[in-house]
Amino acid sequence: MNSPGPIELIIIGTLHSRHNTAKRYTPEALRQILLALRPHLICTETEARHIGDDGYYKLDLEPESLMDKWPDGVVPDQVARQLGIRQVSFERDGRDQRYRETRYFEREERAYAQFQELVSQLASSDPMCVEYKIAEMLDRAEKCQLLLDQSAGPEIINSEAFDHVIRIKHSCSATLLPLLTKYGGYEEMIADLRFYWEEWEDRNTIMADNLTRICGEHPGQRLVAVTGCEHRYALRDRLAGRPGIALREFWEVLDCVQQLPEASEQLDRLDEAAGASPREEAR
Numbered sequence: 215m216n217s218p219g220p221i222e223l224i225i226i227g228t229l230h231s232r233h234n235t236a237k238r239y240t241p242e243a244l245r246q247i248l249l250a251l252r253p254h255l256i257c258t259e260t261e262a263r264h265i266g267d268d269g270y271y272k273l274d275l276e277p278e279s280l281m282d283k284w285p286d287g288v289v290p291d292q293v294a295r296q297l298g299i300r301q302v303s304f305e306r307d308g309r310d311q312r313y314r315e316t317r318y319f320e321r322e323e324r325a326y327a328q329f330q331e332l333v334s335q336l337a338s339s340d341p342m343c344v345e346y347k348i349a350e351m352l353d354r355a356e357k358c359q360l361l362l363d364q365s366a367g368p369e370i371i372n373s374e375a376f377d378h379v380i381r382i383k384h385s386c387s388a389t390l391l392p393l394l395t396k397y398g399g400y401e402e403m404i405a406d407l408r409f410y411w412e413e414w415e416d417r418n419t420i421m422a423d424n425l426t427r428i429c430g431e432h433p434g435q436r437l438v439a440v441t442g443c444e445h446r447y448a449l450r451d452r453l454a455g456r457p458g459i460a461l462r463e464f465w466e467v468l469d470c471v472q473q474l475p476e477a478s479e480q481l482d483r484l485d486e487a488a489g490a491s492p493r494e495e496a497r
Contacts, residue, residue: 218433218434218435219433219434220434220458220459220460221429221430221432221433221434221435221436221437221458221459221460222435222436222437222460222462222467223425223429223437223438223439223453223459223460223461223462224251224253224436224437224438224439224461224462224463224464224467225372225438225439225441225446225449225450225453225461226244226247226248226368226372226438226439226440226441226464227371227372227376227441227442227443227444227445227446228244228286228440228441228442228443229286229363229371229442229443230284230285230286230442231282231283231284231285232363232364233285233286234281234282234285235364236363236364236365237364237365238365238366238367238368239363239366239367239368239371241281241285241286241288241289243367243368244285244286244289244290244368245289245292245293247368247464247468248289248290248293248438248440249293249296249297250468251436251438251464251467251468252297252436253297253299253435253436253437253438254299254432254435254436254437255299255300255301255302255428255432255435255437255438256290256293256294256299256300256301256302256437256438256439256440257301257302257303257304257425257428257437257438257439257440258287258290258291258301258302258303258304258305258439258440259287259303259304259305259421259439259440259441259442259445260287260303260305261303261305261307261308261309261310262302262303262305262307264303265301265302265303268300269294269299269300269301269302270291270294270295270300270301271287271291271301286440286442290440302428303424304421304424304425304428304439305421305424306416306417306420306421306424309417316409316413318410318413321406321409321410322406322410324402324403324406325402325403325406325407325410328400328402328403329349329403329407332394332397332400332403333346333349336349344393345390345393345394348386348389348390348393349386349390351382351386352383352386352387352390355379355380355382355383355386356383358379359376359379359380359383362376362379363443368464368465369465371443372443372446372463372464372465373463376443376446377446377447377450378447380443380444380446380447381447384444387407387411388411391404391407391408391411394407418445418448418449418452419452421441421445421449422448422449422452422453425439425449425453426453426456426459429458429459430458433458436467438464
């Protein structure tokens, strides 16, 4: 008797509420991708307590109310219902409670405001210092991400190129942290930034471990994990090489020329600009 092959795991990076203002990677584009993939299971970045025994969200709010804030949560739930498949959480258990107990978002907002204050001071006093130059690179990476969010199609957001933008953004943050300790009066900011970075790393590790466990429970099947696009590289790095898991991109699985013509045209233009024959290298 033949044993089942490896799990085909497709991690789809999303834009959260920014899907609603994106020109190409709209909620409908996400819906069409999920429907075309026809996965055995959808893994979702929400706590397990929000998913009922039937595998669908049990939130009290109407989908219309949630769509404004959480389109990449509503759309997978609608697709799961349409395809008759289940959803399962790969999120950190107790995430929201932990956020409340640690004042996660309050500390993030406070640290960001203090960081912007320090960067403004450096721009005036020492614009050639390494800390300011790294902060400039961080700002450019963030602006690049926002521009891609608004104008790029789903194939670009789900690509190694976009992942590198996020890698640069996070690398700048991690590199800056120890360098900022020499500036007096910002001890609270440094503590908050260190907390935020540790939480980020821990959460990605937990989510990757949860995905590994879920994959082990569904051998030989196609699974889709829907997650915020900044998690993509972190999850793929952690899952690469784990036995029994074959990581794939959605555009590797689908015939994108037929399924997603606008995204295909974008890749063709990028190939032509680089001097390659359209679609040849993308395949």
